[in-house]
Amino acid sequence: MSTISEFVCEDCGTLLVHSNPTTLESMRDVHNQLCPVKRQKLISAGLASTVKETKQILASPQSQAANTAPTPVQSPELVAGQPATPAGGVTTISLTGTGTSYSKIEGPIDQSFKSKRQIVGQFQGINLWGPIDPPGQLGIWGTEVCVDFDICVADGACIEACPVNVYEWLDTPGHPTSDKKPFMIREKDCIFCMACENVCPPLCVKIFTK
Numbered sequence: 001m002s003t004i005s006e007f008v009c010e011d012c013g014t015l016l017v018h019s020n021p022t023t024l025e026s027m028r029d030v031h032n033q034l035c036p037v038k039r040q041k042l043i044s045a046g047l048a049s050t051v052k053e054t055k056q057i058l059a060s061p062q063s064q065a066a067n068t069a070p071t072p073v074q075s076p077e078l079v080a081g082q083p084a085t086p087a088g089g090v091t092t093i094s095l096t097g098t099g100t101s102y103s104k105i106e107g108p109i110d111q112s113f114k115s116k117r118q119i120v121g122q123f124q125g126i127n128l129w130g131p132i133d134p135p136g137q138l139g140i141w142g143t144e145v146c147v148d149f150d151i152c153v154a155d156g157a158c159i160e161a162c163p164v165n166v167y168e169w170l171d172t173p174g175h176p177t178s179d180k181k182p183f184m185i186r187e188k189d190c191i192f193c194m195a196c197e198n199v200c201p202p203l204c205v206k207i208f209t210k
């Protein structure tokens with residue numbers, strides 16, 4: 001295993017630094033999968049290749065008789081069975097991957113995580129704060145209604161407590177702490193009553209009032 005301590009993406013210039021080489025390698029792998037510039041290059045290369053192939057097909061006598069359709073371009077996400085990157089460059093996070101070497105993490109959530117972590121993508125419009133390495137490391141989810149998925153034990157207290165039904169269960173198979181998490185899909189409906197934060201046994205919920 002290499003002993004790199006920092007990594008600079010050759011495509012987007014992002015600098016990743018971590019004292020633990022194993023963690024840094026995981027961060028690098030995740031970044032390489034999610035880098036929007038790298039993805040755009042792949043898609044552009046695929047499109048260029050497809051246009052070239054299509055011209056060759058149309059120019060051949062056989063194609064005029066066979067009426068052959070060009071091969072559709074598939075992004076890495078589509079190949080993996082996941083939705084494509086939404087317009088605007090926001091990265092859609094997959095819950096599957098190779099991150100299986102993780103142990104359970106005790107609470108509480110880091111109250112100042114927003115100054116220490118970065119948003120690495122979204123899942124159905126909800127921000128994710130890295131590092132992540134699915135399925136074993138999922139990071140912290142949410143912007144105002146935030147849950148550290150790596151701490152959550154899925155007892156459901158927050159879902160039961162919420163008066164406006166912000167959360168719904170999200171299956172997270174392969175995570176060492178619990179195989180489902182309270183997904184704040186209706187985060188915009190939050191009325192900041194703090195009920196979920198107050199009832200969470202491992203203290204992994206943090207509400208940021210507007």
Ligand code: SF4
Pocket residue numbers: 145161162163164165166189190191192193194195196197207
């Ligand atoms: S603060 Fe209140 S309204 Fe907002 S998610 Fe938690 S329980 Fe629901």
Ligand code: SF4
Pocket residue numbers: 147151152153154155156157158159182196199200201202203204205
């Ligand atoms: S109350 Fe806390 S531990 Fe229980 S499901 Fe909600 S976030 Fe997870």
